[in-house]
Amino acid sequence: xxxxxxxxxxxxxxxxxxxxxxxxxxxxxxxxxxxxxxxxxxxxxxxxxxxxxxxxxxxxxxxxxxxxxxxxxxxxxxxxxxxxxxxxxxxxxxxxxxxxxxxxxxxxxxxxxxxxxxxxxxxxxxxxxxxxxxxxxxxxxxxxxxxxxxxxxxxxxxxxxxxxxxxxxxxxxxxxxxxxxxxxx
Amino acid sequence: xxxxxxxxxxxxxxxxxxxxxxxxxxxxxxxxxxxxxxxxxxxxxxxxxxxxxxxxxxxxxxxxxxxxxxxxxxxxxxxxxxxxxxxxxxxxxxxxxxxxxxxxxxxxxxxxxxxxxxxxxxxxxxxxxxxxxxxxxxxxxxxxxxxxxxxxxxxxxxxxxxxxxxxxxxxxxxxxxxxxxxxxxxxxxxxxxxxxxxxxxxxxxxxxxxxxxxxxxxxxxxxxxxxxxxxxxxxxxxxxxxxxxxxxxxxxxxxxxxxxxxxxxxxxxxxxx
Numbered sequence: 001x002x003x004x005x006x007x008x009x010x011x012x013x014x015x016x017x018x019x020x021x022x023x024x025x026x027x028x029x030x031x032x033x034x035x036x037x038x039x040x041x042x043x044x045x046x047x048x049x050x051x052x053x054x055x056x057x058x059x060x061x062x063x064x065x066x067x068x069x070x071x072x073x074x075x076x077x078x079x080x081x082x083x084x085x086x087x088x089x090x091x092x093x094x095x096x097x098x099x100x101x102x103x104x105x106x107x108x109x110x111x112x113x114x115x116x117x118x119x120x121x122x123x124x125x126x127x128x129x130x131x132x133x134x135x136x137x138x139x140x141x142x143x144x145x146x147x148x149x150x151x152x153x154x155x156x157x158x159x160x161x162x163x164x165x166x167x168x169x170x171x172x173x174x175x176x177x178x179x180x181x182x183x184x185x
Numbered sequence: 186x187x188x189x190x191x192x193x194x195x196x197x198x199x200x201x202x203x204x205x206x207x208x209x210x211x212x213x214x215x216x217x218x219x220x221x222x223x224x225x226x227x228x229x230x231x232x233x234x235x236x237x238x239x240x241x242x243x244x245x246x247x248x249x250x251x252x253x254x255x256x257x258x259x260x261x262x263x264x265x266x267x268x269x270x271x272x273x274x275x276x277x278x279x280x281x282x283x284x285x286x287x288x289x290x291x292x293x294x295x296x297x298x299x300x301x302x303x304x305x306x307x308x309x310x311x312x313x314x315x316x317x318x319x320x321x322x323x324x325x326x327x328x329x330x331x332x333x334x335x336x337x338x339x340x341x342x343x344x345x346x347x348x349x350x351x352x353x354x355x356x357x358x359x360x361x362x363x364x365x366x367x368x369x370x371x372x373x374x375x376x377x378x379x380x381x382x383x384x385x386x387x388x389x390x391x392x393x394x395x396x397x398x399x400x401x402x403x404x405x406x407x408x409x410x411x412x413x414x415x416x417x418x419x420x421x422x423x424x425x426x427x428x429x430x431x432x433x434x435x436x437x438x439x440x441x442x443x444x445x446x447x448x449x450x451x452x453x454x455x456x457x458x
Contacts, residue, residue, distance in 0.1 A: 007322065007369035011362040014329045018358040021336035022351045097445065102343075104441035109342040110426060111434035114282035116289075118438050122445065123341075129449040 079143075087140050094133055101126055189394045195401040196237060202408045203230045209415035215349075218422065221264070221271035222353055228264040232257040255317055262321070265328055265357060266295075272354055273335050276346055279425050282434070287338045294334045298327035318375070322368035325361040332358055347423065352414045356407040363403040371396050 070078075104122055108114050207226045210216065216223040235257055236250075243249040273291055277284040302323030306316055332354060339345060346354060374392060 002373060004366070004370040004373045007326075008366050010326070011329075011366045014333065015358060015362055017333055018329075018336065018355065021333070021340055022346070022355055024345065024348075024351070100441060101445060104438060104445070105342050107429065107434055107437050107441070109280050109283055109344065110429045111282040111438075112428050112431050114286055114434060115438065116286055118442055119286060122438075122442050125442065125445045125449050129445070132449060 083140060083143065087137070090133075090136060090140065097129060097133075192394060192397055192401075195398065195405070196233065199401060199405055199408070200230075200233050200237070202405060202412065203233055206408055206411045206415065209412060213415050213419045215415070215419065218419070219271060219275070219350075219353070221267045225261075225264040225268045228261050232261050255321075258321065262324055262328075265361070268353070268357060269328060269331055269335070272332075272346065272350055275350060276335065276339050276344055279423070280342070280344065281428070283338070283342055283344075287335070290338065291331055291334055295327055295331045298330045299324070302327055318368045318372035322365050322372060325365035325368065328361045329358060329365070332361075349414055349419050352410055356411055359403055359407050363400055367396055367400045 101122070108119060108122075203226065207223075207230055210219075210223050210226055236254055239253045240250055273288065274284075277287050302320060305323050306320035336354070345351075371392065
């Protein structure tokens with residue numbers, strides 16, 4: 001390919017990228033009030049708590065118990081529902097991840113000093129997570145529902161949530177008023 | 186070589202448009218808020234007037250015209266870099282932690298691109314315009330690369346330019362991309378035609394005209410967008426963000442990363458199970 005074609009292609013790609021990056025994203029912009037509104041609740045992993053229900057639904061025992069009495073069409077339908085539920089649950093975990101990641105960026109953006117190593121690490125983890133998530137999604141789309149792995153992931157999320165919420169609480173709790181100040185009448 | 190009628194037409198439209206944008210920028214007080222943008226507009230306007238006078242005196246295809254043209258282009262290019270620096274500073278300055286990280290990243294990106302430009306242009310023969318065209322082409326690519334790096338950093342941390350700055354950045358990108366493609370095409374065509382001197386003069390004259398037209402028309406479009414933007418009142422300056430205590434980052438960031446990493450690890454296990 002001749003150099004002018006290469007540069008023309010580069011130029012059009014650059015224009016497309018810049019247009020996409022300059023496109024206003026009102027919902028996703030960091031508001032100045034947002035940092036003031038940081039609360040421990042931001043760190044709650046909302047989808048983890050649904051895991052017992054999801055596990056019950058995903059478990060193959062119920063189908064096995066019924067044995068051959070279930071018609072094939074119903075069996076297929078139940079399996080399809082299970083996969084749908086697994087996909088929804090995975091999507092929920094992704095939401096939890098993205099919220100946590102956004103929280104990390106928010107804290108970094110509003111800090112007077114950031115550590116390049118930690119920022120690079122978060123970027124790397126984010127890239128890896130997106131690749132892995134895509135692969136798990138493909139696996140689910142192919143009809144595999146790894147229930148024990150889902151359970152393991154959920155337990156891990158729950159225990160980490162508790163630790164981080166404790167750290168967050170210590171930061172956002174208002175300082176107690178000085179003992180000498182009398183606010184009474 | 187004389188100035189072609191189409192070049193005359195572009196200059197007749199372009200020069201007043203440049204002046205209008207400049208006047209509007211001063212009227213909106215941008216020389217206080219965006220001094221390098223105002224300097225960039227002045228540099229462009231001065232370049233147009235200066236080259237107009239030079240070409241009228243010494244002709245379009247003369248060596249003096251060639252040297253003046255590329256000197257003026259170098260000044261405009263420097264003004265473009267300063268403007269990108271100004272946009273970076275305006276986007277990130279309030280976020281001191283991110284700014285301290287980002288300016289280093291932008292410096293590394295620009296150094297890498299500039300080094301590549303130096304190596305690339307050095308491999309071209311130092312005859313006529315091929316060396317200069319290649320250097321200019323690669324420096325435009327550098328400007329685009331730095332601009333994209335800046336916008337990516339802004340997007341990653343959820344920071345956005347305001348509507349005036351967005352249009353300025355978009356205009357800069359269009360300028361840079363158009364010049365890059367025009368220079369790449371011209372450098373390649375020149376290198377091809379230089380092998381045969383027969384008919385080179387006539388070819389160069391014809392090509393030069395279209396090369397100028399190709400660069401000027403998008404410039405007119407960008408100037409029109411800038412004029413329309415500055416015609417309306419410019420928004421007030423953004424309020425400074427409330428920064429967290431330094432302890433917050435030290436406490437939370439490693440915890441967040443640890444959690445993200447573990448979550449990613451589990452997802453990987455999910456994949457392997």
